[in-house]
Every structure is written in structure tokens, then in C-alpha cells.
Amino acid sequence: MKASDLFVKALEAEGVEYIFGIPGEENLDLLESLRESPIKLILTRHEQGAGFMAATYGRLTGKVGVCLSTLGPGATNLVTPAAYAQLGAMPMLMITGQKPVKTSKQGRFQVIDVVDMMRPITKYTTQLVSGDRIPSAVREAFRLAHDERPGATHIELPEDIAAEDTSAYLLTPSVSRRPIAEYKAINRAVEMIETAKSPLLLIGAAANRKLTSKMLKELVSKTGIPYVTTQMGKGVLDERDDLFMGNTALSAGDFVHRVIDRADLIINVGHDVVEKPPFFMNNDGQQVIHINFEPAAVDPVYFPQLEVIGDIANTIWQMKEQIVASANWDFSFFFKAHNAYLTHKAESENDDRFPILPERFVRDIRRAMPDEGIVTLDNGVYKIWFARNYPAALPNTLLLDNALATMGAGLPSAMAAKLVYPDRPVISVCGDGGFMMNSQELETAVRLKLHIVVIILRDDAYGMIKWKQANMEFENYGLDYGNPDFVKYVESYGGKGWRIAAADELLPQVQKCLAEPGVHLIDVPVDYSLNDKTLNQTLRIRSASI
Numbered sequence: 001m002k003a004s005d006l007f008v009k010a011l012e013a014e015g016v017e018y019i020f021g022i023p024g025e026e027n028l029d030l031l032e033s034l035r036e037s038p039i040k041l042i043l044t045r046h047e048q049g050a051g052f053m054a055a056t057y058g059r060l061t062g063k064v065g066v067c068l069s070t071l072g073p074g075a076t077n078l079v080t081p082a083a084y085a086q087l088g089a090m091p092m093l094m095i096t097g098q099k100p101v102k103t104s105k106q107g108r109f110q111v112i113d114v115v116d117m118m119r120p121i122t123k124y125t126t127q128l129v130s131g132d133r134i135p136s137a138v139r140e141a142f143r144l145a146h147d148e149r150p151g152a153t154h155i156e157l158p159e160d161i162a163a164e165d166t167s168a169y170l171l172t173p174s175v176s177r178r179p180i181a182e183y184k185a186i187n188r189a190v191e192m193i194e195t196a197k198s199p200l201l202l203i204g205a206a207a208n209r210k211l212t213s214k215m216l217k218e219l220v221s222k223t224g225i226p227y228v229t230t231q232m233g234k235g236v237l238d239e240r241d242d243l244f245m246g247n248t249a250l251s252a253g254d255f256v257h258r259v260i261d262r263a264d265l266i267i268n269v270g271h272d273v274v275e276k277p278p279f280f281m282n283n284d285g286q287q288v289i290h291i292n293f294e295p296a297a298v299d300p301v302y303f304p305q306l307e308v309i310g311d312i313a314n315t316i317w318q319m320k321e322q323i324v325a326s327a328n329w330d331f332s333f334f335f336k337a338h339n340a341y342l343t344h345k346a347e348s349e350n351d352d353r354f355p356i357l358p359e360r361f362v363r364d365i366r367r368a369m370p371d372e373g374i375v376t377l378d379n380g381v382y383k384i385w386f387a388r389n390y391p392a393a394l395p396n397t398l399l400l401d402n403a404l405a406t407m408g409a410g411l412p413s414a415m416a417a418k419l420v421y422p423d424r425p426v427i428s429v430c431g432d433g434g435f436m437m438n439s440q441e442l443e444t445a446v447r448l449k450l451h452i453v454v455i456i457l458r459d460d461a462y463g464m465i466k467w468k469q470a471n472m473e474f475e476n477y478g479l480d481y482g483n484p485d486f487v488k489y490v491e492s493y494g495g496k497g498w499r500i501a502a503a504d505e506l507l508p509q510v511q512k513c514l515a516e517p518g519v520h521l522i523d524v525p526v527d528y529s530l531n532d533k534t535l536n537q538t539l540r541i542r543s544a545s546i
Contacts, residue, residue, distance in 0.1 A: 003131030004029040004162040006170075008037050010138040013170050016066050018042050018057065018419065019095075020050035024070020026097030029162040042419075042448070044412075045440040047074050051081020051094065052412035052438070053419075055152075056376075058091040060396055060420045062209075064145045064153075065090070070097045072110035075117070075156075080406055082121045085152040087274045087403035088232075089205065091145040092152045094118070100160035101129055118154040125154040131166030139171045148178065148293040149206070149272075178293065181310030186318045189289050189308050192265060193319075194326050196287070198334070199225050200245070200263035202278060205232035205403075206292055207270030207312055213237065213395050215316035216269065223325045225267070226334050228256055230278050231383070231402035233270060235392030245338045248278035249387035253540040255341035262333045265289070268304065270312060273297045274403040291315050337546050344542055345389055348534070355525035356503045358385040361457065364507040365427065366390050368514065373425040374399065374417045378410025378434035381464040381531055382457050386429070408437030411454060415441065418450045425514045426451075432458045432483050439489070445519045446494040453513045456486055457526040470532040486523040495519035 007030060011019075020042045023031045034041055044050040047069045054065030065085075069075050075096040085092040096114055118125040124144045126137055141153040193199050207216065213236045220227060226243045229236065234247060246256030260266070260279045269291045271278075280301040281288060290296040290304035291312060308315050349363040362385050369375060371393040377383050377400040392398045399413055414428035435456050445452060457463075462479045469476065487497030496518055500506050506524060513520035 001166060002029070002033070003134060003164050003166045004033040004157075006131060006166055006168060007134050007138065007157065007162070008033040008039065010135055010170055011039060011066065012037060014138065014142045014173070015063060019066045019068050020044055020053040021068030022047055022050060022070070022074060023068060024074055024097055026070050026099065026159045027068060029159065030068075030095070030097075030157060042444070044444050046438060047077035048080055048408060049412040049438050049441040049444065051078045051092070052084060052409040053416040055081055055085035055088065055090040055092045056399065056413040056416035057420060058085065058145075058150065059088065059399070060417060063091065064142050065092045065416075066095065067092065068095045071099060071114065072112060075114045076112070079117070079121065080404075080408075082118060082152045082154070084401065084404045084406055084409060086121050086123070088401055089150045089272065089403075091150040093141050093145055094152065094154045096154065096156050098127065098156050098158040101127070101158045102160050114156055115154070122152045122154050127156040128158065128161050131161055131164050132168040134166065135168050135171045139173065142173070147176075178311040181308045181315045181318065183318075185306065185308045186315065186322070188306055189267075189291070190319055190322045192287060192289060192306060193225075193267065194324060196265035197328065198263050198330055199265040199267060200260065200334070201225055201227035202230070202260070202266050202268045202271070203227055203233040203236045204230045204268065204270040204278070205272040205275060207233055207236050208395050209313065210395060211313040212270070212316065215313045215320065219316050219320040219323070222320055223323060225329075226259070226331055228259060228278075230275050231387040231400055232272070232275055234387065234398050234400075235395045238393050239391035240393060244391070245334050246341055247387050249384045250535065250539070251276055253543060254388070255337050255344070255539070255543045255546070258337040258543050258546055259334045262337075267291065269316070271296070272403075273299070273302070276402070277301050337543070340542065340546050344539075349389065352503050353527065354501070354503045355527040356500070356506065357527055357530065358382050358457070359389060360503055361506065361524065361526065362386055362389045365429070365455075365510065368507055368510040369425060369427065371397070373397065373427070374414075374421065376410050376413040376417060376426070376428045377401070378428070378430040379405050379407045379464070380431035380434055380457070381467050381528060382429060382431065382526070384535070407434035410434055411438055411441050411445075414452050414454070415445050415448070415450055418452050427453045427455060427510070427514075429455050429457065431463060432456055432460065433462045433481075436483075442490055442493040442495055442519060442521070450519060451517045452519055453510065454490075454519070454521045455510070456521065456523055458483060458486070458523055459526050459528055463528045467528065467531045467535070471536050486521055490519065490521035493519070495521055497521050497523070499523040500525070
């Protein structure tokens with residue numbers, strides 16, 4: 001069998017549905033093998049878009065997303081998506097081409113050491129030097145991409161290896177189960193929770209799985225223990241519930257941090273060190289239980305007193321079966337602090353001024369979206385407002401990146417979400433800076449006949465950095481730019497463009513776009529001028545006064 005045919009059959013055996021990417025001449029044998037395969041090639045306009053789509057596919061499905069590029073510049077364009085998947089724990093395989101490794105007449109033209117380049121930002125990277133190695137290399141790449149902690153893998157397939165014949169046969173995936181936590185650790189965790197005065201659940205990125213969500217819901221229902229979430233833990237439990245105390249969108253100084261500070265025991269479920277610390281431990285501070293697939297990475301602000309290591313869903317189930325709610329638990333201050341947050345939130349999100357305030361914008365997007373609707377965020381200061389003010393009802397319905405926190409991923413992530421869930425409404429919220437980094441993927445979305453709504457929060461500047469600049473009391477410098485006419489821009493690709501001229505126009509326009517098939521783009525001028533005062537001053541003062 002031709003090696004490239006075997007490679008495609010190996011991908012088929014792993015259940016691959018899509019390959020996102022841009023082929024080059026070094027991939028042509030593989031491309032020809034794909035032509036007769038049920039695997040769908042999603043041709044993108046930039047390798048970054050392909051990588052972000054593959055990573056998001058992995059994030060949403062739990063299966064390995066696959067992307068493809070040629071050698072050299074194609075492969076280097078996958079570096080950011082590789083880091084995005086690796087830090088965000090998203091299972092992904094990158095396939096890159098290469099010049100012939102046995103004999104080549106082109107010297108070092110376009111040749112870099114892609115395998116060594118990928119090594120620090122992947123779980124596994126290898127160059128195939130024989131078609132016979134394809135089955136084991138593909139199986140290992142998928143196994144490692146999927147195993148805890150999930151991440152990025154890479155295989156380089158040189159063009160002469162792709163074209164050779166091989167008699168190798170496919171390997172059957174092994175059956176693997178995650179280890180479960182040791183019963184003594186479970187018993188100790190239950191004892192610590194039952195004897196605490198004010199225990200608090202903190203839900204992080206690794207808990208964002210369907211079964212874990214189900215088990216946590218049963219634990220909270222049985223015990224009544226309140227919970228908070230990190231940015232990447234949003235939606236694991238319904239954030240409209242009375243027991244939800246807030247999201248750690250900021251590092252300190254918000255109402256939710258008063259809740260965290262008052263807890264004497266934090267049950268930290270799925271904490272991932274790639275996220276900014278949701279709280280800071282002190283030697284004489286509260287006790288912490290670390291529940292995760294892996295041991296805690298200890299640092300000066302995180303050194304849990306108990307670690308319960310194993311499958312998270314099983315751990316929570318075991319704890320739920322044993323635990324008895326205590327009559328001595330006191331959550332009164334938690335609710336007092338959260339009610340103060342709700343009061344402040346209502347004040348700001350009802351403001352009608354225009355350009356629109358981010359708080360009002362978040363409120364209207366929440367009203368427009370059903371529970372199962374998916375909002376994908378690019379990276380900008382609006383991410384803080386969504387994390388803080390958008391109550392997610394279900395897992396993976398607010399897709400934000402608080403790991404690599406790269407710009408440019410919002411639009412490709414929405415496209416992948418729509419491919420995975422074609423019947424769910426999907427909105428991509430981007431700043432004008434992040435949107436322009438991969439705006440060319442609008443053509444891909446139109447070509448695929450996707451129904452997505454892209455909303456651009458336009459402030460004609462890199463707003464997140466301007467907020468930090470103001471916070472450091474520096475003069476405004478070096479962060480302002482111009483923009484195209486976004487309505488005409490999306491129309492040039494065959495999409496539909498809209499522009500908001502008043503705050504009360506947003507909600508009906510979003511609802512209209514969600515109801516009408518096609519690629520829609522809404523240009524929304526936004527006012528970030530109050531960010532510094534609100535996030536750095538007002539919140540700290542009002543939360544401290546509780």
C-alpha cells in the first residue's frame with residue numbers, strides 16, 4: 001500500500017472527521033489519498049485558522065482535532081495554535097510536510113527543523129523516516145494528545161516517505177481507563193469538608209467535562225455548598241443558580257474575592273496552573289483540597305494540604321456518596337457579598353449610553369442566547385466582562401482562552417463550534433484588533449455556508465493594553481489604529497454586515513442575525529473609558545466595604 005494511503009486509513013481508524021489546513025506541494029500524496037476518504041478537508045485561508053479550528057474541535061468533542069500544513073512557513077504558522085492547544089489542554093494533532101529525507105535536489109530550501117521547533121510546545125513530535133512507522137506513530141500521537149492532561153502532538157510526513165510503498169498494518173487502539181483516587185484520600189477530603197465552617201467549591205478548567213459536571217451538580221444538590229469558577233471553568237455548573245458566588249475574572253479586589261477570602265476550606269476541583277491564580281494561599285490561611293487528574297504543581301501561592309488524585313468525576317461521586325451536610329456550615333457572608341455584586345452589576349448593565357459599555361453589551365448577548373448557544377471570545381478586555389458577567393448555563397457554552405490567551409482565535413473557534421454543533425446558535429465576539437488577525441477566515445465561513453454571527457467590539461485600539469497602560473499611569477501612546485469599513489468588508493466575502501448606532505439596537509439586531517442563516521458581522525462601537533476606574537478602583541472600594 002502507498003504510505004500516504006496507510007496514513008489516511010490510520011486517521012480514519014482513529015475516528016477523524018475533519019482535517020483543517022492548507023496543503024503544500026509536499027502534502028500532495030497525502031491530499032490525493034484524502035480525496036477518496038470520508039474525512040472532510042476544511043481548506044482555510046491561514047494555517048493559524050486551521051490550528052485554532054482543530055484545537056476547538058478537540059476542546060468541544062474530547063476527540064483529537066487534526067490540522068495540516070506544508071513545511072517551513074506553513075509549519076511555523078502552526079506554532080501559535082500548538083501552544084494554544086497545549087496550554088489549553090485541547091487534544092490536537094498537527095501534520096506537516098517536508099522535503100524528501102532520503103535524497104533531495106533542493107538543498108535546504110524552506111527546510112527548518114520542525115520537530116525540534118515543536119518539541120517544547122507539544123506532548124509528542126516525530127519525523128517519519130519510513131512508511132512502516134506510520135501505524136505506531138499515528139496511534140501514539142492520538143493516545144498522547146487524548147490522555148490527561150490533553151494537548152498538542154505533531155507528525156512530520158516527508159514527501160518521499162508519503163510516496164513509498166509499505167506493508168505495515170494498522171494498530172488497534174488500546175482500551176484505557178483513568179486511575180481513580182485512593183479511598184483514604186477520599187475519606188480525608190470528606191472529613192475536612194464536614195468539619196469546616198465555610199467550605200467553598202472552586203471549579204477550574206479540568207472540571208469542564210460532561211460527567212464531572214453531572215457529579216458536581218449532584219454534590220452541590222446534596223450539600224448546598226456554594227461554588228465559584230475560574231474563567232475556563234465557566235458553565236460546569238449553572239451560573240444562574242443561587243449557590244453560584246461568582247467568577248474569578250480578575251486576580252483580586254472583586255466581590256468574588258471577598259467570598260474566597262472568607263472561606264476556611266477551598267475544594268479546588270480541576271485547578272490548572274496555566275490560568276492566573278484564582279486565589280493566593282498563605283501559610284496561616286485557609287485549607288485547600290486539590291482534586292484533579294494530576295498532582296498539584298506547587299508554587300509560592302499554591303501548596304494544597306490534601307491532594308486527591310484520579311479521575312475527577314469518580315472522585316466527586318465517591319465524595320458525594322459519603323458526605324453528610326453539616327448544620328454548622330455558615331455561608332451567610334458568601335451570599336451577602338454575592339448580593340452586593342448583583343446590585344453593582346445591575347447598575348452598570350442597564351446604562352444606555354453609546355458607544356455601548358461592555359457591561360450592557362454582555363447583558364444583551366446573554367439575553368439573545370439560549371442556554372445551549374455557544375459564544376466564542378477572542379482575547380481582549382471584554383473577556384473579563386464576559387467571564388465576570390455572563391452566566392453560563394452549560395459546559396463549553398462560553399469558549400474563552402485564559403491559558404495562552406492569544407488574539408486571533410475567536411472567529412476560527414466559532415467556525416469549529418458550528419461544525420460540531422450545527423443546530424446550536426453560535427456567536428463570535430472579537431475586538432477589532434483580534435478580529436483582523438484572522439479576518440480572512442470569513443471567506444472560509446461563507447464557503448462552508450456556516451450560520452454564525454461575528455460581533456466586533458470596535459474601539460480602534462488595542463483596548464486591553466490601553467487599560468493596563470492607564471492602570472500604570474502612563475500616557476496613552478502607541479496603541480491606536482485605523483479600521484476598514486467592517487460592513488463592506490464582510491459583504492466583500494459574501495456575508496452580511498450591520499452597524500449599531502444606539503445601545504438599544506444591539507439586542508434586536510443580534511436576534512435577527514441568529515434567526516437568518518448566513519455569515520453575519522455586526523460592528524459595535526464600544527466605550528472602554530471607564531474600565532480603569534471600574535475594574536481598578538470602584539470594584540475594590542465597594543467589595544471592601546462589605
